[in-house]
Amino acid sequence: MFHVNENYQKLPGSYLFSTIAKKVNAYQEANPDKNIIRLGIGDVTQPLAPAIIEAMHKAVDEMGHAETFHGYAPDLGYEFLRKAIAENDYAARGCEVAADEIFVSDGAKSDSGNIQEIFGQDNKIAVCDPVYPVYVDSNVMAGRTGTYDKETGTWSDVIYMPCTAENHFVPEFPKKTPDMIYLCLPNNPTGTTLTKDQLQEWVDYANKVGAVIIYDAAYEAYISEDNVAHSIYECKGARTCAIELHSFSKNAGFTGVRLGYTVVPKDLKCGEVSLHDMWARRHGTKFNGAPYIVQRAGEAVYSEEGKAQLKEQVAYYMKNAKTIKEGLKDAGYTVFGGVNAPYIWLKTPDQMTSWEFFDYLLENANVVGTPGSGFGPSGEGYFRLTAFGNYENTVKALERIKAL
Amino acid sequence: MFHVNENYQKLPGSYLFSTIAKKVNAYQEANPDKNIIRLGIGDVTQPLAPAIIEAMHKAVDEMGHAETFHGYAPDLGYEFLRKAIAENDYAARGCEVAADEIFVSDGAKSDSGNIQEIFGQDNKIAVCDPVYPVYVDSNVMAGRTGTYDKETGTWSDVIYMPCTAENHFVPEFPKKTPDMIYLCLPNNPTGTTLTKDQLQEWVDYANKVGAVIIYDAAYEAYISEDNVAHSIYECKGARTCAIELHSFSKNAGFTGVRLGYTVVPKDLKCGEVSLHDMWARRHGTKFNGAPYIVQRAGEAVYSEEGKAQLKEQVAYYMKNAKTIKEGLKDAGYTVFGGVNAPYIWLKTPDQMTSWEFFDYLLENANVVGTPGSGFGPSGEGYFRLTAFGNYENTVKALERIKAL
Numbered sequence: 019m020f021h022v023n024e025n026y027q028k029l030p031g032s033y034l035f036s037t038i039a040k041k042v043n044a045y046q047e048a049n050p051d052k053n054i055i056r057l058g059i060g061d062v063t064q065p066l067a068p069a070i071i072e073a074m075h076k077a078v079d080e081m082g083h084a085e086t087f088h089g090y091a092p093d094l095g096y097e098f099l100r101k102a103i104a105e106n107d108y109a110a111r112g113c114e115v116a117a118d119e120i121f122v123s124d125g126a127k128s129d130s131g132n133i134q135e136i137f138g139q140d141n142k143i144a145v146c147d148p149v150y151p152v153y154v155d156s157n158v159m160a161g162r163t164g165t166y167d168k169e170t171g172t173w174s175d176v177i178y179m180p181c182t183a184e185n186h187f188v189p190e191f192p193k194k195t196p197d198m199i200y201l202c203l204p205n206n207p208t209g210t211t212l213t214k215d216q217l218q219e220w221v222d223y224a225n226k227v228g229a230v231i232i233y234d235a236a237y238e239a240y241i242s243e244d245n246v247a248h249s250i251y252e253c254k255g256a257r258t259c260a261i262e263l264h265s266f267s268k269n270a271g272f273t274g275v276r277l278g279y280t281v282v283p284k285d286l287k288c289g290e291v292s293l294h295d296m297w298a299r300r301h302g303t304k305f306n307g308a309p310y311i312v313q314r315a316g317e318a319v320y321s322e323e324g325k326a327q328l329k330e331q332v333a334y335y336m337k338n339a340k341t342i343k344e345g346l347k348d349a350g351y352t353v354f355g356g357v358n359a360p361y362i363w364l365k366t367p368d369q370m371t372s373w374e375f376f377d378y379l380l381e382n383a384n385v386v387g388t389p390g391s392g393f394g395p396s397g398e399g400y401f402r403l404t405a406f407g408n409y410e411n412t413v414k415a416l417e418r419i420k421a422l
Numbered sequence: 423m424f425h426v427n428e429n430y431q432k433l434p435g436s437y438l439f440s441t442i443a444k445k446v447n448a449y450q451e452a453n454p455d456k457n458i459i460r461l462g463i464g465d466v467t468q469p470l471a472p473a474i475i476e477a478m479h480k481a482v483d484e485m486g487h488a489e490t491f492h493g494y495a496p497d498l499g500y501e502f503l504r505k506a507i508a509e510n511d512y513a514a515r516g517c518e519v520a521a522d523e524i525f526v527s528d529g530a531k532s533d534s535g536n537i538q539e540i541f542g543q544d545n546k547i548a549v550c551d552p553v554y555p556v557y558v559d560s561n562v563m564a565g566r567t568g569t570y571d572k573e574t575g576t577w578s579d580v581i582y583m584p585c586t587a588e589n590h591f592v593p594e595f596p597k598k599t600p601d602m603i604y605l606c607l608p609n610n611p612t613g614t615t616l617t618k619d620q621l622q623e624w625v626d627y628a629n630k631v632g633a634v635i636i637y638d639a640a641y642e643a644y645i646s647e648d649n650v651a652h653s654i655y656e657c658k659g660a661r662t663c664a665i666e667l668h669s670f671s672k673n674a675g676f677t678g679v680r681l682g683y684t685v686v687p688k689d690l691k692c693g694e695v696s697l698h699d700m701w702a703r704r705h706g707t708k709f710n711g712a713p714y715i716v717q718r719a720g721e722a723v724y725s726e727e728g729k730a731q732l733k734e735q736v737a738y739y740m741k742n743a744k745t746i747k748e749g750l751k752d753a754g755y756t757v758f759g760g761v762n763a764p765y766i767w768l769k770t771p772d773q774m775t776s777w778e779f780f781d782y783l784l785e786n787a788n789v790v791g792t793p794g795s796g797f798g799p800s801g802e803g804y805f806r807l808t809a810f811g812n813y814e815n816t817v818k819a820l821e822r823i824k825a826l
Contacts, residue, residue, distance in 0.1 A: 019601070019631075019632030019633075019692075020541060020542070020545050020601035020602055020633055020634045020692060021541065021542030021545055021601070021692060022540060022541055022542055022695050022700060023539060023540050023541055023542055023543075023700070024542065026700050026704075029703065033703075033706050033707065036706070059494070061493040061494045062493055063488065063491070063493070064488060064491070065485060065486050065487050065488045065491045066485045066486055068486070071482060071483070071485065074482045074485075074715070075479060075482055078478045078479055081469060081470045081478075081678070081679070082469050082470055082472070082475040083469050084467065084468060084812070087467070087468070087469045087470070087675075087678075088678040089465035089466055089467070089675075089678045090463070090465045090677045091678060124528050124680075124709075124710075125710050127708065127709065127710040128708060128709055131707055131708030131709075132708060135427060135563065136426060136427050136430065137424060137425065137426060137427055138424070138426055138427055138428065139427075140425065141424050141425055152707060152708070155707045156707060156708060159539070159704070197423070197424035197425070198424055227423075228424060229423075229424055271493075273493040273494045273710075274485070274491075274492040274493045274494060274495060274711075274713065275485070275713050275714075275715070276528075276710065276713045288423075288424060288425060291426050293426065296426060296427070296430050299430060299437075300430075300563070302440070303437065303556060303559045303560060303563070304531065304532060304535030304536060304556070304560055305528075305531065305535075306528075306529050306531040306532065306677075306680060307678075308680070309678065309713065309716060310678040310679075311679070311715065312713060408488070
């Protein structure tokens with residue numbers, strides 16, 4: 019008789035955003051006249067930029083003719099895209115990352131879930147707390163996290179690095195030495211980040227203790243301050259300790275287009291074993307490339323037109339971020355983030371729990387946000403609002419919150 | 423110090439098609455004047471059908487306007503696509519498969535590599551020999567296959583079910599009871615298949631011994647004989663023992679478009695645990711949906727226009743299959759397949775090994791095929807040619823082979 023992977027049974031409850039969707043739907047059904055504004059899930063609302071639309075139409079046409087038809091893509095992704103990435107995201111920033119160290123994928127969620135597969139079962143992972151839930155959940159499925167404590171909401175074999183107002187959202191080196199360190203910077207959900215000097219300390223630490231950093235740079239395009247690194251490879255020594263994940267979802271609005279990439283430097287080794295070779299083997303065995311049309315769309319992100327249009331798109335969302343941040347401050351809230359990231363992180367008022375504030379905001383302002391406790395135990399007492407709505411709705415949401 | 427997944431180190435050599443590509447490139451470099459015809463890799467050559475191109479252009483336009491823009495897709499895939507699949511691939515064939523039992527993905531390669539994750543580490547897998555290498559390789563990576571014997575090319579914990587001319591390519595029930603049985607029907611690489619009655623015996627067997635069948639129906643569109651099932655759910659009892667994987671790569675030419683789906687019936691359980699719930703959790707945690715544009719392309723596959731155009735496309739490739747099969751027979755070869763599948767499987771002449779015949783054909787006819795031994799030990803002495811080339815090249819290749 020076959021058996022199932024029992025680690026799945028350890029996962030508590032359902033995915034955060036499913037629970038939110040259920041609560042919102044129930045409220046809307048009970049109150050059909052209410053106009054709900056959703057600033058919860060991190061999904062974009064602006065249409066794809068014209069340069070991207072044009073590139074996709076062209077690629078669709080190519081697929082309709084035998085002479086220009088494209089079948090299976092090269093394992094790592096098309097050269098035209100990997101070259102554009104290497105030039106724009108790395109060489110232009112003085113980072114040493116070659117085109118053949120870049121693996122094109124269908125998005126950072128797949129990569130951040132799958133990357134743990136190439137590591138040993140007994141590795142100890144460290145995560146910022148709070149953080150994007152996929153890092154821990156994918157390691158739970160792999161059996162790397164020990165047992166779950168319902169009361170504290172923590173796993174016995176996960177090293178949590180609290181990031182709260184008390185430590186200015188800067189994680190401290192953990193007491194137990196980790197093998198794999200997940201860093202999402204700028205951070206989802208807190209919207210805060212580290213300076214380049216602080217990140218350099220993490221790179222030095224990882225090289226010293228022999229840990230690998232899995233660096234999720236999904237929100238890199240929103241960085242506005244000069245002393246913040248756009249890539250971990252801006253730090254010395256990162257090529258021997260860091261894997262970097264990139265998304266096109268937030269900088270180019272590709273949440274429904276699906277494109278991402280992962281950098282595994284050839285210098286990253288465990289003894290004689292090259293992690294680049296391992297990820298290439300995983301990619302070649304369990305994945306068949308991102309669509310040709312989507313890879314051409316990705317190329318257009320790096321065209322002169324595309325860059326100009328996307329700069330405007332990012333500015334549009336960051337105007338929302340400013341609106342939220344200043345509106346909340348005016349209303350007397352304590353707020354963080356929103357400067358180098360499209361997320362605003364606020365302290366719930368009156369000692370409310372995150373879920374209490376969720377209900378309060380939904381019922382009294384008809385605004386949906388995300389409870390901070392959904393991102394980890396240290397997120398309790400905090401709440402996330404996203405800047406990915408449209409401007410008019412964002413202004414309206416803040417008016418309602420201010421009127422409470 | 424971090425450790426890597428040591429199972430990866432057990433994998434022998436590189437992926438079959440990488441080795442072929444290297445050999446062909448070396449030959450072409452040494453003989454730049456030779457015109458090589460590639461009937462090796464199973465990649466399609468015909469452009470996307472007009473109905474699909476039209477649907478994609480329309481979807482691209484939608485993505486360019488805020489009112490019709492699509493962000494994150496629903497976890498399981500868009501309802502419009504899942505309904506079209508449920509109606510056309512199942513209800514129309516009298517199979518009971520509901521839309522919410524269908525999980526849309528970026529292709530059958532991802533699904534066939536990932537599906538093993540929801541099963542326990544100690545499960546024993548059984549595979550037809552020869553077969554598509556991803557089933558075994560993904561289980562090697564998961565540590566489910568024991569040790570590799572270089573001489574026999576077999577894994578100690580894998581149950582091999584030889585499919586050769588001697589047993590008419592019909593696998594026998596194995597002596598050791600398996601937990602997970604991979605069946606690819608019509609089979610890649612042999613191009614042979616089972617009758618519906620023979621498949622029913624496998625379903626009965628799986629239900630009896632408590633095994634799960636992972637049924638890869640990637641080549642279903644090429645079935646021409648009436649007594650062959652298009653879906654395993656045409657067999658009684660399959661809902662309690664079978665998962666079915668589908669590709670759009672071969673029926674609609676989507677190798678570079680990337681779309682597939684997996685059916686996990688709600689009746690498939692291990693004790694009280696629903697495999698449908700587990701796969702939903704896996705999908706929700708490590709995947710973010712197939713692109714909206716691609717899901718609209720998939721919908722067009724089921725439109726009246728799309729169906730008519732793709733019927734012609736399949737007929738085009740099957741004309742190639744007939745050309746290859748009859749040409750080889752005329753030249754005195756013993757051939758199989760090519761009736762319900764786009765693959766022709768031939769016995770190598772003069773006791774040549776598969777790789778000897780590969781070199782012989784490359785050097786003397788400038789034709790590339792795939793050595794049977796690359797698909798498993800029982801593939802030794804066989805060779806695969808695909809019908810996915812264009813017609814003119816296929817005719818030319820056969821002329822060259824006949825002239826040898």
